[in-house]
Amino acid sequence: MTEPAFAGDFPDAEFTVRLERAQRSMAAEKLDALLITTEAELRYFSGFRTLFWQSPTRPWFLIVPAAGKPIAVVPEIGAALMRATWIDDVRTWAAPHASDDGVSLLTAAMAGYARVGMSMGRASALRMPLTDFQRVRDALPGTQWSDASVLLRNLRMVKSEAEIDKIRAICAIGSAAFERGTELFHEGQPLDEVFRAFKIELLRQGAEDVPYLVGGAGSGGYADVISPPSARPLQRGDVLMLDTGATRHGYFCDFDRNFAIGPPSEAATTANDVLWRATEAGLAVARPGATCADVYRAMANVIGQGDGDVGRLGHALGSELTEEPSLISWDQTVLQAGMVMTLEPSMVVAGDAIMVHEENIVVRDGAPELLTKRAAPELVAI
């Protein structure tokens, strides 16, 4: 009678290809299975998308075997949605459970795998209780557990054209919303109202959600780029920056734009020019075969003052706001066609005031494809 509300973000073929790539890598590393507990990785292999991850109550598990389709071990509340994906084998329990929140079901599903990979390294988390993870390990004494972070990163960092289409769409929505900035924002407007107006505009333009909107405004620059907005009104001489991670079909854009409230200071004008040229330098170097460190250095050389507070000058982008790898001095990851990256140069303007630029690109054979509408070379004044 009722029908599943959600028809899925991709055709099954997308997941078949992802699984084949994973199983080739697993064979090379002699892994019998991957155990997945986190949202982005679970969605990558299953297509299971829900905001229900906001609730920390229930763990969710997906097993990717060396051969055959993934096996979902999930709370009953997610059964209908999981069965609407391409996954056939969906095992459920009534969660939350008094004493066994999926542990015995997961353990039974994993018996027989000698070598299991999990994300245990950079940028990873364990989204299940540590005590339950230990119970699973104790129940499978013959299993060898190894870090599959790099394997999973290498799979996810090269996007399919279907994924790129989705990121392109949300970047276009973000670009269209920023284009309306000069109408939406004005001197005297409290910063929290600026944020609210921009979120509404992003939704109007077609974003499904705005999980990330940060920014700042201050005289000639802003102090940090991760704070919630205050109610301080925009003032003449401010530089306003908004950095948005809006989503569509579960894929993010992640870029910012700067606006000068009234005529900008000379320092802000200069910094804006340096950052615009740093981005150009990044665009000129971001080619298959170049390393992340190469792109970092190209931008850092234009900036000439290190990387400020941000610690890196860009990162991969996809179903998470920030993905691996990073554009940073020590990251020797080689760029490949199909990688979606942010170029995010930042610099100190004066004192503790900084400025940040950001664009989103796809690495292509030849010049990268810009997914964002390139920022104007001059600071846009309001």
Add this chain to the structure above:
Amino acid sequence: MTEPAFAGDFPDAEFTVRLERAQRSMAAEKLDALLITTEAELRYFSGFRTLFWQSPTRPWFLIVPAAGKPIAVVPEIGAALMRATWIDDVRTWAAPHASDDGVSLLTAAMAGYARVGMSMGRASALRMPLTDFQRVRDALPGTQWSDASVLLRNLRMVKSEAEIDKIRAICAIGSAAFERGTELFHEGQPLDEVFRAFKIELLRQGAEDVPYLVGGAGSGGYADVISPPSARPLQRGDVLMLDTGATRHGYFCDFDRNFAIGPPSEAATTANDVLWRATEAGLAVARPGATCADVYRAMANVIGQGDGDVGRLGHALGSELTEEPSLISWDQTVLQAGMVMTLEPSMVVAGDAIMVHEENIVVRDGAPELLTKRAAPELVAI
């Protein structure tokens, strides 16, 4: 020159009281420190609030010692915001780091604690790489690690009046947005447009974010309550349900409302009446001294068919969409004044169609305080 954008959600006294309560519990359990890695717990003790948790790149650490103020060990990008909180001791590193993402800094800060508590139990996660957690444990061979999930749950589940004020405010915003439902939603409107219109309305009414909006619409009920919306237009005979977790100052509401598109079916009318009365039964029992299981049973007895797919009939609510404890048959947690809970009865209408009601309350001496504007007894028709 620049000022921190964010002045904080609470006066310092709020955090002093939280720390004192924690340290009393820690003394009783002979813990020398708590190690915190997750957003809600870190914010509970520090006031550090940012959407930057969307980025999985960087781990964040807070140490709560048995005496003295918490110590923050955080990436440099968060230093300005952390220093704007009541925390004095803020230790930072340039993250992401090639080889040591806070491990040696955290280890040094934790040397000397013999017994360390962490959330390792129900509804917890480890928000740092497992390999780095193992490195910390290896570097502190004399440290005994124990599960502090229940200790932390017991602290967080009793809200201060300042916290209740924030939840009341976002519940009022949610109630005002739902009041406009009959104007916002109409037959023929695609479900994803229903979601978009409602998110915009929540923001207009004063929500800061809408991290959670799920729902469904189907003939006489809906199939599940965690799916993203499809583009299927609302049809006569549908029951539309929207369940929102909007936020203000980092605190959630979590409640739903049902709307009939055209005259409702007899089965939907009956189910709506049962669920409304089940909520009344929960309101009548939710008193200090009653257990979560008591409230569950009061509602389940009215429903008369178990708990459907949802697995519990309510839960605690606060800085997370769902917090511990749960209103479920086996949860013997005793209610205390100041606990903020959802009452969330659900039932099967017919076939695989279900309906869910939800209200948010504060347990008070005497009758609970309703934070949401009580749903009308009759299904609202559009």
